[in-house]
Amino acid sequence: MSDRPSPLADPHIAFDVSEGRRDIVVLGSTGSIGTQAIDLVLRNPDRFRVTALAASGGRVGLLAEQAHRxxxxxxxxxxxxxxxxxxEALKALYGSEPLPELLAGPEAATQLAASPCHTVLNGITGSIGLAPTLAALxxxxxxxxxxKESLIVGGPLVKALAKPGQIIPVDSEHAALFQALAAGTRADVRKLVVTASGGPFRGRTREQLAHVTREDALAHPTWxxxxxxxxxxxxxxxxxxxxxxxxxxxxxxxxRIEVVVHPQSYxxxxxxxxxxxxxAQATPPDMGGPIAIGIGWPERVxxxxxxxxxxxxSTWEFFPLDTExxxxxxxxxxxxxxxxxxxAVFNAANEECVxxxxxxxxPFNGIMDTVTAVVAEHGVPGTGTSLTVPDVLEAETWARARARELAAKATAEARA
Structure with missing residues (x-):
């Protein structure tokens, strides 16, 4: 652990809170984080204003409604x-009013991430969020x-661009750590304890997980x-x-980073x-708090x-992680x-397997079996200090292709 302040999220960094209402660009606006962030903004029009939206395109009607509202x-x-x-959806809503500027294509969200605003909320799912993250910084x-994937796959690239206090985490776990760390200096920290609900399969053995279904896996108990x-x-x-x-x-x-299972997610x-x-930072399981920290810090909403x-x-329980x-x-x-x-290989292989x-x-157990095999084949990578965006993209392309091959082979063998 370094005694110097983190170049990224640091609750001790001084912020200018005199700018009044903040202009926000929301990336991934039709997803879970995006829709909740927009709801928060609409409830606090004196604090926030959304100036631009980006989405994948799977929910066009909702995107048009968000833009109009x-x-x-x-x-x-x-x-x-x-x-x-x-x-057409926008024309139906706007009538004779001028439409917003429209951008399309894989680089469109990256363009918006660099547009004039105070804060970019990156709620995109997957490593495709890396380019917008770098552009915003x-x-x-x-x-x-x-x-989180953009930080995972491009850690050194992100850290090289980030200025002190420029990144505020929106994950509930990292927003909690961010707030708790404000109580002491970095030199005072012994360990970080990240909590996990344990998901829908807490307490099951590997053998019991062999035949769980898609519906079983999507039935999360708290989130x-x-x-x-x-x-x-x-x-x-x-x-x-x-x-x-x-x-x-x-x-x-x-x-010095530990994981503990906490089923209640409090x-x-x-x-x-x-x-x-x-x-410990605690609230009932709800993403409103972490989103508010992300776009409002150092003020609370x-x-x-x-x-x-x-x-x-109420009862709050904690259990050790079942690593087997x-x-x-x-x-x-x-x-x-x-x-x-x-x-990047780990994340890309996992995305393909999911x-x-x-x-x-x-099968469910095949997700981690395949990811483990892809990581093992990848071997020892180059040093992180020389990492480039092309390096990340090349590694991801290989990992995705290899994961698809291994997954198809596993499926064929299971059916034989």
Missing amino acids: LKVAAVAVAREEVLPELR EAGRTLALAN AMGPVITVNSATLVNKGLEVIEAHLLYDIPFD VHSMVEFTDGSTL PDAAPAFDWTKA AFPSVGLARHVGELGGTAP EAFLAGRL
Whole structure:
């Protein structure tokens, strides 16, 4: 652990709070994080204004409604083929009013990330969020980061661009760590404790997980999220990614980052200090609080999330992680320590395997079996200090192709 302040999220960094209402660009506006962020903005029009929206293009009607309601200046869609449908949906809502500027294609969100604003909320799912993350940082925007994958796959690239305090985490776990770390100096930190709900399969053995279905995996007990992140929570890959993210955000070594299972999802993470004190950040499971921290810090947004009713009894439990049934966290630590393109390989292979599982082409245990095999074949990567965007893209392309090959082979063998 370094004694210097982290170059990324640091609650001790001084912020200028005199600018009044903040202009926000929302990337991934039709997803879970994006829709909740827009709801928060609409409830606080004196604090925030959304100036631009970007989405993949899967929910054109919702994107058009968001644009019209927020009166944004620009709308971006990744899938160029849906642009005519988006334009017609906007015309139907705007009538004789001028339409916002429309951008389309894989680079559209990256263009918006560099547009004039105070904060870019990156709520895109997957490593395609890397380019917008880099663009926002290079343009000097505050980055409210929900797209953990961009930090995972491009850690050294992101850290090289980020100025002190420029990234504010939106993951509930890292927003919790961010707040708890404000209670002491970095030199006072003994360890970070990242909590995990355990997902829908907590307590099951590897053998019992062999035949779980898509529907089983998507039935998360405490959080309502998109399908990819919900499956990642079921395999605990999400928690492995969060361990890498915590290491990169706070400059804490991997051996001082612990994962503990907390089924109620009330405590979002904890910081243990050298004097034996542990500070926990707790709210009922709701992303309103972390989103408000991301776009509003250092000010708090009143009623951003529900609070506890302390007149009612409740039980909070904590259990050790079952590393045999859920080997993903250990593998994530391994690739995090390797650095270079290893995290990108891990993440890309996992994304392909989750897609195969959701499509019924791969069993649940096959996700981590395949990811482990791809990581092993990748071997020892180059040093992280020389990492480039082409390095990341090349590694991801190879990992995706190899994961598809291995997944198809596993499926064929299972059916034989």
